[in-house]
Amino acid sequence: MTSIVRDESIRSGEPRLEGTRITVRDIKRRVIDAEEDPHVVAGEYGISMAECFGALAHYYEHRDAFEDAERAAERTRRDGERQTRKLVDERRGETAESTEDAAES
Template identity: 60%
Template sequence: MEFQVVRDLVTAAPNGRVLRRFIRESALFFRMTAIVRDDDVRSGRLRIEGSRVTVLDVKRRVIDNDEDAHIVAGEYDLSMADVFHALAYYYDHRDEFARCEREAETARRDGERRTRETLERVESGRRETGEQAD
């Protein structure tokens, strides 16, 4: 039932302002762990302290895939406060996360383009020499 209230808040305020306020006020009743970054863990992605779960892991499951936060918390062995803290952190830094996701998408597309070009060069080299592809 409590998650339904949060879901209603998200629906009512897609910019996350109401959700952030709700989470901050609720955080007074819970001990939350910090959001940390360590280059040796999960390639330096922001994660929940004491776990390998990143802010984006939580965001993708709860926000993007519309999964129940209680289930996500249980599967990751996190407290509800940790899950909501990660979501609040995401909303507070949404522009930075969006920029990082755009950069990652650009890098992925560039990598795919370079792979296609390499494969085309290999194929054209085979055709020129008359080799058969395996």
């Protein structure tokens, strides 16, 4: 039986295969999202097919929670990009003003 565990000090508490740093999300992204062969994914991670499919089963059993977390992460990413864009634009404005002030001197 595949054991899925959480530990806040490992991979930010993401559900993962016990005894590894391989998260359920790692396997889901490759097998489901990227449509990679589960046998290849298991081989590359050095895990059994039972562990690979156990992780996928865990994902499907908790799909709503995973999707909610992915949506929240996407919102956080977009907010960070907006804040960065705003800071860059503000800096560009300061640089343009500094250049204009230097030209007037």
